[in-house]
Amino acid sequence: GQNIDQPTEMTATEGAIVQINCTYQTSGFNGLFWYQQHAGEAPTFLSYNVLDGLEEKGRFSSFLSRSKGYSYLLLKELQMKDSASYLCAVRDPGGATNKLIFGTGTLLAVQP
Amino acid sequence: DAGVIQSPRHEVTEMGQEVTLRCKPISGHDYLFWYRQTMMRGLELLIYFNNNVPIDDSGMPEDRFSAKMPNASFSTLKIQPSEPRDSAVYFCASSLHITGGPYNEQFFGPGTRLTVL
DSSP, rough: OOOOHHHHHHHEETTTEEEEEEEEEEEOOOOOOEEEOOOTTTOOEEEOOOSSSEETTTTTTEEEEEETEEEEEOOOSSOOGGGGEEEEEOOSSSSOOOOOEEEEOOEEEEOO | OOEEEOSSSEEEEOTTEEEEEEEETTTTTEEEEEEEEEETTTTEEEEEETTTTTEEOOOOOOOOOEEEEETTTTEEEEEOOOOOGOOOOEEEEEEEOOTSSSSOOOOEEEOOOEOOO
């Protein structure tokens, strides 16, 4: 079976750096996504990793280690608007499909 | 360029009534997904289609739920009869084929907030 684990909640301070971890146990690997979801809104795509290493996009970076089944999302220079839920998702490794398996999300609260 | 469109945005109904949720995917996308999101269970995949054909409906909770995709630009999710435990936000998402772009990420619609009394 497939399993994805993330912390339920995190709190950080405006201007700081926060790292949100995600571990996964799947029968194979075919890509990992991070989505951001503000309260009352739809999830929106943040980043994608399929090879080991760090992908940087402005203030957000995502890291992947396939051998460890581990990823993290790094948010720098935190802003109040970064308060949201962050969802880790892996693409179903079972073939040429775009089905995603989502974790339960990490609710990040950014405080002044 | 319009994103994924869902209707209605909010639905309040009474137990036992039929509920129909509608979705228009992004033009040109091959995949369409229906999700349900609750505080307790997070984002759950109910069913997905590839080129209008249902591929995996293992997430559909029971026979009260059904989904159709009669053409590439329209899909429905129907609940009949509805129950209070069906109260949730239902999202529709669409994407290109796995080889269609650099990320092939799923694009989500705004969701339908369903309340069954």
